[in-house]
Structure formats: C-alpha cells, structure tokens
Amino acid sequence: MEQFDDRIDLYVNKSAPFARPILEYIREVVHEASPLVTETMKWSMPFFDYKGTVCMMAAFKQHCGFGFWKASRLNDPNHLLNPGEESSAGSFGRISSIADLPPKEVLIDFVLQAIELNEKGIKTAKVKPAAEKGVLVIPDYFADALSQNEAAQAAFNSFSYSQKKDYVEWLTEAKTDTTRQKRMETAVEWISEGKIRNWKYQR
8 A cells, every 4th residue: 555645635735724734744743653654535534554543634624633543542641632532523632723733752652652553453442331321431433533524423412322322332342443444434424414323223
C-alpha cells in the first residue's frame, strides 16, 4: 500500500480554509513519526494505518477532529486524551487551530505508541457492562467513528439506552479487528440513517 493517498489531498483541499492547515499539520506529524504509516479513506475520512488503524482525522464546518483508534491503551501521563465516553469530538476535543493540539513531540509519541500496539497485536479494550442501568461506556474507537459523521452522532445521541447498548455489544463482541471494522462501517451507516441495530426485524 502506498504511503500517501491522493484522496486525502482532495479531502484537505475541499475542507474549509481554517481546516486545511490543521489537517496538513496532522498529516505531516503522523508521517514524521514513522515512515511505516500508510494513508487510506474509510467512511469518507482520512485514516492512518500500520497493521491496523493508528489514527484518523476529519474536518467539519467549524472544527476538526483527530482521534487515536486505541486511545484508551495509550500512556497519557498528562491526561491529554479524552476518555472514550467523552471523545465525541475526537481524542483532543474540537480543534479550531493548530494551537488546540498538544506539542508535536507529544503527538509523535502517541503515534509511535499506537504503532507499537498494532505491532504487538494488542486489541482495543473490551468494555465491561455497566453495573447501573443508564450508564453505558462507549468504546473510544466507536465514539471516534461516530464523531466523524455528524448525522450518525446526532442519531446515536437520540437513541434510548437499550438501542445504544445493542450497538456497543455488537461491536465489542466481535472476535477479530477485521470483523469489528466491518461492523463499525455498517453501524455508522445504519445509525446515520436513524436505524437501530435490529431495524430489519421492526414491523
């Protein structure tokens, strides 16, 4: 797979003027961290991969998002990463300028950590069922994926506890990363259309 993907050039160029330097900077830092990282597009967003997803970025009307697929597994002594259940805008919240991101050396460290996790075959953390009904922990990778699709995020927020739980369990019960990714793509598509997990069985 090629290190650079022309589709990301198109994505950046089509983004709002404020977003372009942010996206270009993120792209530059990720590749500076490691020449092993390759680019691709998933769910119409730029992704950076190495033996699995490392991180992704996206541009919206008034902010950008930048998230790590296995954020909950990264060593983050300064607590710069949003926890999974709070990462609706990506791992660093809403980014409206490069200044909203941590220092370059910190970002590079996160990228290298993420690469090492994929190299070792370490999976995303499984979410244990919440003891109290009404408190559902959303995996960071799912929260990041939803945050990149405004329609899906809005629809998911409107779902009931049980409807959200159905999707979370479907993803966390996947036996492999490949299966989880396929389910994720399907889930984001369905949710963006306002469909619950078992919509096919609705009368």
